[in-house]
Amino acid sequence: IEHAIPADMLVHAGSPTIDRESVPYSPSWRAVVADLPGVDGTNLIRTISIPWQDLRLEALHLDSYDYFRRMETSSYRRVIEGPYPTPRDALTREPSVMISENLAWKKHLKPGDTIDLPSPTGTHTFKIQAVIVDYSTDQGWLIMDRRWAVQFWQDEAVEGMHVYVKPGEDVDAVASRVRAALAEATGGDGGLCNAVYGGRFAVSSSDEVA
Numbered sequence: 001i002e003h004a005i006p007a008d009m010l011v012h013a014g015s016p017t018i019d020r021e022s023v024p025y026s027p028s029w030r031a032v033v034a035d036l037p038g039v040d041g042t043n044l045i046r047t048i049s050i051p052w053q054d055l056r057l058e059a060l061h062l063d064s065y066d067y068f069r070r071m072e073t074s075s076y077r078r079v080i081e082g083p084y085p086t087p088r089d090a091l092t093r094e095p096s097v098m099i100s101e102n103l104a105w106k107k108h109l110k111p112g113d114t115i116d117l118p119s120p121t122g123t124h125t126f127k128i129q130a131v132i133v134d135y136s137t138d139q140g141w142l143i144m145d146r147r148w149a150v151q152f153w154q155d156e157a158v159e160g161m162h163v164y165v166k167p168g169e170d171v172d173a174v175a176s177r178v179r180a181a182l183a184e185a186t187g188g189d190g191g192l193c194n195a196v197y198g199g200r201f202a203v204s205s206s207d208e209v210a
Helices: 029-034 064-071 101-107 146-153 171-186
Strands: 009-012 039-052 055-062 079-081 096-100 114-119 122-132 141-145 160-165 192-197 200-205
Touching: 009 171, 029 039, 029 160, 029 171, 039 064, 039 114, 039 146, 039 171, 055 064, 055 101, 055 146, 064 141, 096 101, 101 122, 101 141, 114 146, 122 146, 141 146, 160 171
Parallel strands: 055 141, 096 122
Antiparallel strands: 009 160, 009 192, 039 055, 039 160, 079 122, 096 141, 114 122, 192 200
């Protein structure tokens, strides 16, 4: 599970995992969590579905600079083609994506190729920076930076927030602060806060904090 969720906690709403039942929420939740004691940082994430050729691609967008910075200390190698470690600005210096191995195989794509993705603001060309291991969908999966999703798809909502805990802090204690803060900020409607540690989920709804 630590490979799919490279953080100590995942905050989301509507479903016990981020899937089609997830409820998008405002990025303002980030401000509620970011300055809590013990929180080392956050990253907003969302998945959008993009029709492309005969496939329906799932695109995860996040703050890729921070994601790659934190993955530098991970022992898990996700990249199978392309530069590794991944440069922190790989997906921000120009519209770029990392694509799943199955998509690369189906469409004979490789790093350096480009892919034209349709959006509400027109079709935009993305450079493929790397091919990665991911089994989220058999159609094809990709990662892009949040700036392109907001700019081209005009979608600022999020479905999840990775929360990182400062070294030496107790994850359970920080998770309790996160749940309580979101419950207060949302009137007890803060959704779910999943604390991830040791490959194990602890799931509690924020309106249970009382």
